[in-house]
Amino acid sequence: KIPDEAGKTISFIELNGRLLPKFDIDCLENVPSLPLRDDDVLICAYPKCGTHWLFEISRMLIENTTNVPVQPKDDFMIEFIPQKTLASLPSPRILNSHYRFQYLPKDLKKKKTKILYIRRNPKDAAVSFYNHSKKLSKYYEYDGEFKDYLKLFVDGKVDYGSWFEYVKEWEQIISTSDLPILELTYEGMKEDPVGGIRKISEFLGTTPTEELIRDINDRCSFANMSQRKGHLTGKVEGQSIMYRKGEVGDWKNWFTVALDEWFDQIYAHKMSDSKLQFKYSL
Numbered sequence: 001k002i003p004d005e006a007g008k009t010i011s012f013i014e015l016n017g018r019l020l021p022k023f024d025i026d027c028l029e030n031v032p033s034l035p036l037r038d039d040d041v042l043i044c045a046y047p048k049c050g051t052h053w054l055f056e057i058s059r060m061l062i063e064n065t066t067n068v069p070v071q072p073k074d075d076f077m078i079e080f081i082p083q084k085t086l087a088s089l090p091s092p093r094i095l096n097s098h099y100r101f102q103y104l105p106k107d108l109k110k111k112k113t114k115i116l117y118i119r120r121n122p123k124d125a126a127v128s129f130y131n132h133s134k135k136l137s138k139y140y141e142y143d144g145e146f147k148d149y150l151k152l153f154v155d156g157k158v159d160y161g162s163w164f165e166y167v168k169e170w171e172q173i174i175s176t177s178d179l180p181i182l183e184l185t186y187e188g189m190k191e192d193p194v195g196g197i198r199k200i201s202e203f204l205g206t207t208p209t210e211e212l213i214r215d216i217n218d219r220c221s222f223a224n225m226s227q228r229k230g231h232l233t234g235k236v237e238g239q240s241i242m243y244r245k246g247e248v249g250d251w252k253n254w255f256t257v258a259l260d261e262w263f264d265q266i267y268a269h270k271m272s273d274s275k276l277q278f279k280y281s282l
């Protein structure tokens with residue numbers, strides 16, 4: 001249990017110094033040894049940065065139809081699902097993880113697994129993560145205020161650790177490794193979703209018709225994904241856990257001017273060794 005500035009605590013598992021959500025410890029520990037396949041796709045993102053969205057788009061592209069069965073992306077999350085279950089999934093598997101690159105399966109370096117990486121501006125990510133943590137009381141048991149959560153967020157005292165370290169590690173991997181990685185941004189996907197779907201399709205080597213691309217865009221819009229019957233409908237007090245607002249810039253409703261100035265200073269300091277750029281509004 002980690003206390004925020006106001007003394008409200010938030011619960012995680014601590015595994016060798018890393019903070020993680022309270023999943024089964026074996027699943028959390030076994031990720032590096034997970035056997036991968038050449039035709040796996042692995043979606044990587046810091047929490048609340050667009051994993052569900054990419055998951056839906058990718059499986060529609062791979063299945064070549066929008067008529068895909070309802071399947072929670074968490075059933076394909078490699079730190080949440082036992083390896084036996086993952087091994088029983090048919091190919092091609094569309095897996096996902098919020099783990100830092102260094103803790104991902106060692107097989108990534110040996111197999112041709114394609115990596116879809118998406119990043120999102122830290123202000124919207126923090127707001128989304130805060131709401132997620134409050135709603136999922138089963139895991140987090142947290143009832144704090146946003147301004148106090150934000151301090152935990154900048155200190156990396158949240159599950160999966162620091163957003164700053166996460167994005168900088170990927171920045172370095174993308175510029176130095178020859179792994180097949182497609183880098184996307186949440187804001188770019190919002191700005192031009194059809195363009196984003198085309199990029200993903202090209203990367204995955206799928207050949208959808210123009211009509212299918214349009215249909216996927218329609219089916220994967222925030223409004224449609226959040227309405228889809230039986231689809232990840234986990235709700236707390238009538239509110240969907242996974243589909244909240246789906247916007248760029250909602251942070252403006254949560255950051256006071258003072259909090260924003262404080263955050264910008266921290267950002268400038270922590271990201272001084274990074275060339276990454278983020279959009280905070282569209």
Ligand code: A3P
Nearest residue numbers: 048049050051052128220221222243244245246
């Ligand atoms: P908000 O809390 O800002 O609404 P993840 O899938 O990685 O858990 O990320 C969740 C965030 O993505 C939530 O952000 C959620 O609403 C948003 N999201 C989910 N599906 C989306 C879609 N189809 N289009 C845009 N945003 C989406």
